[in-house]
Amino acid sequence: MATISTTSGYATDDTVAINRYLESIEVFFSNWPIPAAMEASKLRKTPSLDELEKKNLLEGFEEIFLRLQKEMGMKSRDLIVLHPGTPGLSEMLDRFSPCHTHDDEEVRYIIDGEGEFGFVLPTGEQALLKIGPGDFIRIPKNTEHWFVLTEKRCIKAIRYFSDTAGWVPKYTSTKVKIS
Numbered sequence: 001m002a003t004i005s006t007t008s009g010y011a012t013d014d015t016v017a018i019n020r021y022l023e024s025i026e027v028f029f030s031n032w033p034i035p036a037a038m039e040a041s042k043l044r045k046t047p048s049l050d051e052l053e054k055k056n057l058l059e060g061f062e063e064i065f066l067r068l069q070k071e072m073g074m075k076s077r078d079l080i081v082l083h084p085g086t087p088g089l090s091e092m093l094d095r096f097s098p099c100h101t102h103d104d105e106e107v108r109y110i111i112d113g114e115g116e117f118g119f120v121l122p123t124g125e126q127a128l129l130k131i132g133p134g135d136f137i138r139i140p141k142n143t144e145h146w147f148v149l150t151e152k153r154c155i156k157a158i159r160y161f162s163d164t165a166g167w168v169p170k171y172t173s174t175k176v177k178i179s
């Protein structure tokens with residue numbers, strides 16, 4: 001279950017309330033339950049996957065991609081699989097843990113594991129959103145945010161792209177104040 005907590009002391013696990021809070025920075029958040037056929041998928045629960053296994057697992061979520069193609073103009077998707085044994089995991093995470101923006105939106109659907117997105121609001125307040133299986137998030141371009149894994153250091157997320165060219169971090173000087 002997703003939760004949000006902020007530097008001003010607000011905290012909730014209510015999806016509607018989380019969405020209302022994130023609307024102020026135009027971040028869209030929702031929970032779309034894992035499709036029944038994928039709920040018991042062995043691949044979904046296997047920490048490390050080869051390219052063919054990733055492709056097979058992605059196919060189980062094709063219906064969501066088709067919907068996003070139609071409704072949000074998504075053009076491609078891939079599957080990111082991180083676990084404690086991922087080579088270069090710490091270096092990879094170091095790229096996304098400082099505050100940053102992108103020239104393109106960041107769109108994710110979590111299919112296993114968990115992670116935390118942080119956001120910087122125009123007021124300076126910061127919010128930390130913990131997400132897990134079934135959670136969908138769409139962060140608009142130029143929104144100041146960061147991403148960390150939880151202590152489990154395990155996540156499988158489908159990344160959807162409308163334009164891959166813009167998806168590199170541009171660091172800001174804001175210091176993260178919440179964890």
Ligand SMILES: [Fe+2]
Nearest residue numbers: 096102106147
């Ligand atoms: Fe990002």
